[in-house]
Each structure stands twice: as structure tokens, then as C-alpha cells.
Amino acid sequence: MRLTPSGPLRGRLTVPGDKSISHRAVILGAIARGTTEITNFLPGGDCLRTVACMEALGAEVERRSPTHLRVRGRGLDGLREPEDVLDVGNSGTTIRLLTGLLAGQRFFSVLTGDASIRRRPMGRVVRPLTEMGAEIRGRQGGERAPLAVQGRALRPVHYRSPVASAQVKSAVLLAGLTCEGETAVTEPAPSRDHTERMLAGFGARVRRQGLTAAVEGRPDLEGQRVDVPGDISSAAFLLVAAALVPGSEVVIEGVGVNPTRTGILDVLAAMGAAVELQNPREAAGEPVADLYVRSAPGLRGAEIGGELIPRLIDEIPVLAVAACAAEGTTVIRDAAELRVKESDRLAALATELGRLGARVEERPDGLVIHGGGLRGGRAQAHGDHRLAMALGVAGLVAPEGVEVEGAESVDVSFPGFWDVLAGLVR
Numbered sequence: 001m002r003l004t005p006s007g008p009l010r011g012r013l014t015v016p017g018d019k020s021i022s023h024r025a026v027i028l029g030a031i032a033r034g035t036t037e038i039t040n041f042l043p044g045g046d047c048l049r050t051v052a053c054m055e056a057l058g059a060e061v062e063r064r065s066p067t068h069l070r071v072r073g074r075g076l077d078g079l080r081e082p083e084d085v086l087d088v089g090n091s092g093t094t095i096r097l098l099t100g101l102l103a104g105q106r107f108f109s110v111l112t113g114d115a116s117i118r119r120r121p122m123g124r125v126v127r128p129l130t131e132m133g134a135e136i137r138g139r140q141g142g143e144r145a146p147l148a149v150q151g152r153a154l155r156p157v158h159y160r161s162p163v164a165s166a167q168v169k170s171a172v173l174l175a176g177l178t179c180e181g182e183t184a185v186t187e188p189a190p191s192r193d194h195t196e197r198m199l200a201g202f203g204a205r206v207r208r209q210g211l212t213a214a215v216e217g218r219p220d221l222e223g224q225r226v227d228v229p230g231d232i233s234s235a236a237f238l239l240v241a242a243a244l245v246p247g248s249e250v251v252i253e254g255v256g257v258n259p260t261r262t263g264i265l266d267v268l269a270a271m272g273a274a275v276e277l278q279n280p281r282e283a284a285g286e287p288v289a290d291l292y293v294r295s296a297p298g299l300r301g302a303e304i305g306g307e308l309i310p311r312l313i314d315e316i317p318v319l320a321v322a323a324c325a326a327e328g329t330t331v332i333r334d335a336a337e338l339r340v341k342e343s344d345r346l347a348a349l350a351t352e353l354g355r356l357g358a359r360v361e362e363r364p365d366g367l368v369i370h371g372g373g374l375r376g377g378r379a380q381a382h383g384d385h386r387l388a389m390a391l392g393v394a395g396l397v398a399p400e401g402v403e404v405e406g407a408e409s410v411d412v413s414f415p416g417f418w419d420v421l422a423g424l425v426r
């Protein structure tokens with residue numbers, strides 16, 4: 001895919017449904033009683049893997065359209081042993097949430113995924129689940145997939161997680177559903193809270209206090225309608241593109257603005273590109289708004305670290321592109337988590353943005369980016385959807401354009417991204 005500096009981006013549009021919320025709607029729908037109707041479901045590679053896994057576990061999922069699913073729930077004890085290995089593809093959320101869900105189901109299952117998934121750390125979910133009594137084996141002493149889960153009766157715990165990870169928190173809470181009593185997780189900083197919100201919406205007793213989220217086991221989960229908000233992590237690419245390309249003016253309608261996800265808006269404001277939230281409302285127990293953005297000449301560098309990191313963890317690749325185009329220095333710290341995503345995103349960003357002419361220093365836990373612009377050239381997405389889209393945005397402002405190798409990976413979270421971007425250019 002080759003992108004070159006374009007005319008202004010203009011238009012009103014929507015982005016596909018939120019990936020995190022789409023996964024959770026299918027999983028909770030499958031273990032609830034009755035029917036769960038999901039609209040604006042994200043038909044991206046990752047969420048389709050969750051659907052296939054839940055079907056292999058006995059859930060019935062009717063595809064009314066690619067974005068409209070009807071899930072007939074099996075109840076908390078109604079899933080069945082899958083006949084084959086569960087393949088999560090590229091999706092960390094799927095493998096970690098399902099490992100938690102399956103730890104307390106009375107059958108055997110094996111979870112694996114692509115080469116990227118098999119490199120990513122799984123001990124972070126295996127350890128707390130083992131504390132709950134789970135029997136899970138994996139490569140490298142349970143640190144890497146494939147994971148083999150012999151489901152059994154669990155006991156509730158209060159887990160103090162060393163990482164601010166919604167996947168870890170959700171795995172433990174989902175395991176906690178299967179046992180009597182309250183299961184709690186305390187995090188070092190707030191991570192996205194979609195699981196807690198949706199569990200409460202399905203009828204579970206959820207307690208939240210500061211950095212602790214807890215759920216009472218053996219709930220009566222009732223199927224719901226879930227109208228999935230647009231994904232702010234997908235909107236982020238268009239927000240940055242519009243902020244960078246002179247003369248742009250874009251409205252992205254119906255985007256989820258859960259405060260655990262809006263770090264990107266805080267950083268864009270600090271850089272000098274304020275995004276206006278219009279028409280605030282609620283959908284699926286989540287705050288939603290239309291995002292109005294226009295080009296902001298003379299963006300400034302920013303400091304990005306601490307508790308902000310979990311609130312924009314997936315947006316750092318595109319923020320790094322904004323930082324290259326800005327004036328001054330951007331420092332990203334406390335972001336070592338990026339090394340264990342679909343790719344080592346710190347190393348990949350330093351290498352690829354460097355190839356495009358940026359001055360980027362790689363640190364163990366972040367990046368130092370000296371602004372002043374990009375030249376352009378060829379860059380490699382490292383099989384990572386967020387890298388591919390961020391490099392595409394870079395192409396809109398690099399004088400020589402950018403040729404993105406591995407552009408097809410965008411389907412994981414934002415199918416149709418290249419057409420959506422092209423459709424905005426005037």
C-alpha cells in the first residue's frame with residue numbers, strides 16, 4: 001500500500017465497532033441465559049476468532065449480517081468440551097479471556113494462535129488462575145501458548161496484579177464467575193473497564209472501589225442487547241491524520257469515550273490538537289460521542305507516561321507518528337508493555353520511523369522522538385495491524401510518501417481501513 005501527501009481530509013463517518021467490547025459481548029452472550037443481540041459488532045479478524053472459539057465451545061451464533069450477531073446463550077455451565085484446539089489467530093484478548101473462562105469449566109481445552117501469539121506472555125494469566133486452583137500447562141513452564149487447560153472447580157481469590165492489564169483482570173473475573181464467593185483484582189493503575197461494565201449490564205454483582213474490581217460468583221447472567229460503540233482505537237488513526245493534514249475537518253460519529261480509553265484525546269490536546277466531543281450519549285453501558293477534529297498547525301511534542309499509558313496503550317504507534325510531525329521532543333516512558341504486543345512495538349517503531357527519516361531513540365520502556373518531520377520511503381508493518389495503520393498515516397505527511405509492506409494486517413481490528421482513509425481525502 002502506497003500513501004502520498006494528500007489534500008485535506010473531510011467528511012462525517014463512523015468507524016467499526018469497538019474490538020474489546022465486541023469480544024466481551026460474544027463471550028458473555030454465550031454464558032448468559034437467553035439471547036444476546038449484538039449490533040455494530042466488529043467483523044475484524046480478532047473478534048471473528050472469538051466467535052469461532054465460542055462456537056467450538058457450543059454457543060450458537062447466528063450471523064444476521066457481518067455486524068449483527070444473535071448469540072443463543074448456553075448458561076454458565078452449558079459450554080462443552082471442544083473437539084479440537086481453539087485457534088485464537090492473532091488475538092491476545094481472545095486467548096487470555098478464554099483461558100480465564102475455561103479454567104473453571106469441567107472439561108479439557110487447548111488454546112493456541114499464530115506465531116505472534118505464541119511469543120506473547122501468558123504467565124500473567126496462568127499465575128493468578130493457578131492460585132485459584134486451575135490446572136493449566138503451557139510451553140516454557142506455562143509462559144507461552146499453546147496452553148492446555150484442564151478445567152476444574154476453582155476458589156475465589158483477591159489477586160494483586162503487577163500489570164495494569166484489562167486482559168489479566170478480565171481473565172480472573174471470568175474465572176471467578178464459576179466459583180462461589182467474590183473474586184477481586186487490584187491493579188497498579190486503571191485499565192479499560194469494559195468487562196466490569198458489561199458483567200453488571202448482564203446482571204452480575206460487580207463491586208468497584210479505587211483500583212479494585214470484584215465480581216460475585218455464580219451470577220444469573222441474562223442475555224442483553226449490546227449496541228457496540230465505535231472503536232476509539234480505530235478512530236485514533238483518523239484523528240491524527242486529520243490533525244496533521246492541513247485544511248482537514250472530520251467528524252467521527254458514535255465513538256466510545258470510556259475514560260479508561262481516552263488518553264489519546266488528552267495527548268492530542270496537549271500537543272495542540274483539541275478534539276471536540278459532540279452529542280454525548282450512552283450505548284451498552286458505555287459513554288459515546290461524536291468526535292470533531294480539524295487540522296492543527298504547529299503540533300508540539302508531549303510527555304507520555306505513568307497512568308496515562310494504559311489509557312492509550314494501543315494508540316502509541318499513531319501518536320509516535322504525530323510526534324515525528326510535531327515540533328520539539330516527545331518522550332514516551334513506562335510503556336515496556338508495548339514490547340509484548342503483536343510485535344515489539346517500541347523496536348518496530350524506532351526502526352520503521354527511522355527508515356522514514358525520523359529521529360527516534362529507543363529506550364527500554366519507551367521512545368524519545370525528535371520532531372521536525374518525516375522524509376518517507378518504505379516501511380514494514382511487522383505483521384502488526386496498528387503499525388500498518390500508523391505508517392499509512394505517516395505517508396499522508398511525508399514528502400516522499402510511504403510504502404507500507406504488510407498492509408493487509410489492518411483487517412485484524414479495522415477492516416476496510418485503507419478505503420475509509422482514501423474516502424476522506426478531498
Ligand SMILES: O=C(O)C1=C[C@@H](OP(=O)(O)O)[C@@H](O)[C@H](O)C1
Pocket residue numbers: 019020021093164165166167168170191192313314
Ligand atoms: O482487554 C482488552 O480488550 C485489551 C486490553 C489491552 O491489552 P492488555 O490487557 O494486555 O493491556 C489492549 O492492548 C488490547 O488491545 C485489548
Ligand SMILES: C=C(OP(=O)(O)O)C(=O)O
Pocket residue numbers: 046090091092093094314341342386413
Ligand atoms: C494489543 C492488541 O490486541 P490483542 O492484545 O488483543 O492482540 C491491539 O489490538 O493493539
